[in-house]
Amino acid sequence: MNVTIVDYNSGNISSVINSFKEVAKDKVNIEVTSDLNKIKSSDKVVLPGQGSFKSCVDALNNINGLVDTLNDFAINNKKPLLGICVGLQMFADIGYEETETKGLGWISGKVSKIDNQNGKYKLPHIGWNQIKILKESKIFKNIENNSHMYFVHSYEFIPNDKNVISATADYSTNIVCSAEKENIFGTQFHPEKSDKIGLQIIDNFINL
Amino acid sequence: MLKNRIIPCLDVKNGRVVKGINFVDLKDAGDPVEQAQIYSDGGADEICFLDITASNENRDIIYDVVKNTSKKCFVPLTVGGGVRGVEDINKLLNCGADKVSINTAAVQNAEVVVESSKKFGSQCIVVAIDAKKNEDKWEVFTHGGRNNTGIDAIEFAKKMEDSGAGELLVTSMDRDGTQVGFDIDLTSKISAKVNIPLIASGGVGNLDHLVDGIILGNASAVLAASIFHYGKYSVKEAKEYLDSKGIPVRI
Numbered sequence: 001m002n003v004t005i006v007d008y009n010s011g012n013i014s015s016v017i018n019s020f021k022e023v024a025k026d027k028v029n030i031e032v033t034s035d036l037n038k039i040k041s042s043d044k045v046v047l048p049g050q051g052s053f054k055s056c057v058d059a060l061n062n063i064n065g066l067v068d069t070l071n072d073f074a075i076n077n078k079k080p081l082l083g084i085c086v087g088l089q090m091f092a093d094i095g096y097e098e099t100e101t102k103g104l105g106w107i108s109g110k111v112s113k114i115d116n117q118n119g120k121y122k123l124p125h126i127g128w129n130q131i132k133i134l135k136e137s138k139i140f141k142n143i144e145n146n147s148h149m150y151f152v153h154s155y156e157f158i159p160n161d162k163n164v165i166s167a168t169a170d171y172s173t174n175i176v177c178s179a180e181k182e183n184i185f186g187t188q189f190h191p192e193k194s195d196k197i198g199l200q201i202i203d204n205f206i207n208l
Numbered sequence: 209m210l211k212n213r214i215i216p217c218l219d220v221k222n223g224r225v226v227k228g229i230n231f232v233d234l235k236d237a238g239d240p241v242e243q244a245q246i247y248s249d250g251g252a253d254e255i256c257f258l259d260i261t262a263s264n265e266n267r268d269i270i271y272d273v274v275k276n277t278s279k280k281c282f283v284p285l286t287v288g289g290g291v292r293g294v295e296d297i298n299k300l301l302n303c304g305a306d307k308v309s310i311n312t313a314a315v316q317n318a319e320v321v322v323e324s325s326k327k328f329g330s331q332c333i334v335v336a337i338d339a340k341k342n343e344d345k346w347e348v349f350t351h352g353g354r355n356n357t358g359i360d361a362i363e364f365a366k367k368m369e370d371s372g373a374g375e376l377l378v379t380s381m382d383r384d385g386t387q388v389g390f391d392i393d394l395t396s397k398i399s400a401k402v403n404i405p406l407i408a409s410g411g412v413g414n415l416d417h418l419v420d421g422i423i424l425g426n427a428s429a430v431l432a433a434s435i436f437h438y439g440k441y442s443v444k445e446a447k448e449y450l451d452s453k454g455i456p457v458r459i
Binding site for chain 1: 209210211212213248253278279282283284301302303304305306327328329330331332374375403404405428429458
């Protein structure tokens with residue numbers, strides 16, 4: 001099996017690569033590339049993302065044909081894709097970080113700044129928070145409710161259809177920390193930095 | 209609920225841990241990779257490396273240390289010490305660091321923080337502020353505490369937030385190494401001034417100091433070296449103590 005981590009200059013992806021290689025061992029081949037043919041022929045795709053919504057969308061668009069290839073992979077061919085952090089946020093129709101920016105539109109909704117309640121909550125939301133699992137998900141296999149995951153973000157994904165939300169975390173409001181729609185999965189937290197429990201999620205995705 | 213973090217810090221010189229955990233069963237007490245793994249297995253919320261290598265020819269060793277650690281530790285790794293600009297940050301991140309802490313370079317030129325937070329995202333830019341009390345204010349020091357800039361630490365903290373820092377690592381030089389506790393006045397004043405998380409550092413001698421740093425100092429995270437290195441307390445003991453005081457921690 002081939003799992004491709006999309007390398008599109010979206011910031012630091014070393015930890016994502018390390019964690020997937022740790023979980024995959026020799027059983028699964030982990031590719032790190034923006035090569036469109038390799039993405040097309042892979043079994044699963046990971047879409048990481050760091051920095052701002054706009055910078056990640058711009059970086060995707062800078063690689064000719066990448067967005068179309070991802071659309072084919074995830075929407076037309078319905079193959080499994082995992083978005084991490086801004087990778088998840090880009091599923092939305094629109095994001096408001098820096099400036100209004102169009103997203104991939106895979107899960108209808110928007111990405112806005114977390115309400116810090118006039119400074120009561122520090123932003124970014126950095127550190128370990130517990131996830132409240134709202135519905136059964138294949139990527140939460142063997143993950144207990146209220147498990148700790150590592151977060152670092154200031155913006156949150158607000159989907160229109162609340163049924164896509166698979167887990168939330170409590171910070172100012174109930175932040176969407178995991179969403180999924182059929183073959184598309186996304187986590188706002190960083191499984192690659194969430195210790196053994198995070199590696200379990202990666203393992204679950206690889207074994208989908 | 210978001211948990212308060214406990215971050216053990218390892219001083220690394222020429223690729224070796226200088227003040228390390230004194231465990232008899234350690235294969236190599238000076239190996240930063242092994243020590244980081246012990247901390248991570250023991251429940252450390254993040255790991256911090258401070259590179260105190262003095263000579264230029266040995267500066268590249270830290271990159272290998274980071275590379276090897278990040279293949280074994282799956283909690284966030286922050287690396288600081290001698291970070292001059294975007295190029296150094298890029299190298300550290302590519303080796304597997306999750307965050308980079310900038311000290312002298314940020315004081316000398318705030319544009320370094322502006323530029324790097326734009327390029328890599330605020331989430332990986334930590335500004336380290338070394339502050340020392342002088343009458344009724346705190347002054348920012350650079351070059352590992354050797355140079356007094358005379359800059360007001362609280363104003364500087366605000367400026368760093370505005371420049372794009374994602375977190376502040378505030379060290380009281382008066383308290384560092386004394387084991388008498390954090391400078392609560394300093395951390396609470398800076399925390400009240402900024403809206404980004406603050407990591408308190410310098411002076412931890414017992415577990416009550418960690419409690420004070422979070423409750424009185426209003427820190428989101430506490431960083432300590434000696435109390436963990438010399439085996440006085442484990443990270444687990446520290447967390448259980450904080451938990452018993454009603455502080456939310458990841459256990």
